[in-house]
């Protein structure tokens with residue numbers, strides 16, 4: 625990890641224009657600032673509708689930037705045009721939540737993986753070699769190339785989506801709830817895959833999730849989003865275990881403990897939080 629951020633979002637506003645006659649516009653992000661270093665994972669956590677996906681989409685050029693900058697690898701890409709976006713796609717990739725809809729059902733795995741390589745001008749022989757390497761990397765058999773997405777389980781499809789994102793060795797992958805559609809044991813295996821890929825390649829992740837346990841497992845740092853604003857950010861263990869902001873505290877108290885190995889740890893976090901809230905209430909009472 626280096627100190628120079630690979631991605632620096634500064635003072636970002638996103639306002640969705642109203643649709644139809646008299647429909648109101650909607651401000652989905654207000655003054656959002658985050659950064660992701662090379663080889664780092666920033667977890668982005670928050671309730672449904674808080675604006676997490678909108679931030680990911682703004683970085684990918686899919687949501688309108690009204691104000692602020694998005695610096696990626698030294699260039700402001702907040703208003704990048706199509707040609708610049710295309711050249712960025714080698715370095716900036718995405719993995720979506722739903723492995724059932726994110727892969728074209730009519731294309732073989734070989735065609736899905738060769739698409740980004742062909743766009744980048746990779747020759748057929750080099751492309752075949754790269755595809756074999758990618759399948760090894762995500763632990764899928766090499767003969768997967770001739771099969772269709774429907775022949776794979778949800779976890780395997782997410783491995784294919786990850787392989788596709790890795791094809792051109794990106795610097796940053798925006799991961800938008802990439803394990804939410806998977807069962808618990810598959811979630812754990814895919815999270816481990818994300819971690820081992822990062823160890824091997826040094827790729828950075830902006831990892832979007834509503835699940836504090838998932839975010840704690842995968843992230844170096846965590847940012848918490850509430851109603852379109854970042855209300856708190858810091859080291860993953862601190863934000864997910866001993867948060868300062870009342871909203872994050874509520875998230876911690878309300879979130880289900882998905883990982884059985886973490887139940888004890890989470891119980892202790894909650895007890896510590898309750899203790900702190902009681903002390904703060906007592907102090908407030910003493911002052912009043």
Ligand SMILES: Nc1ncnc2c1ncn2[C@@H]1O[C@H](COP(=O)(O)OP(=O)(O)OP(=O)(O)O)[C@@H](O)[C@H]1O
Pocket residue numbers: 640641650652670671672673674675676677678679834
């Ligand atoms: N294209 C759009 N036009 C208008 N409003 C939108 C659009 N996309 C999202 N929104 C609104 O912006 C807000 C933030 O949505 P967003 O999908 O970014 O939240 P989220 O935290 O990712 O939620 P979820 O976890 O449910 O996907 C919501 O109120 C949503 O209705």
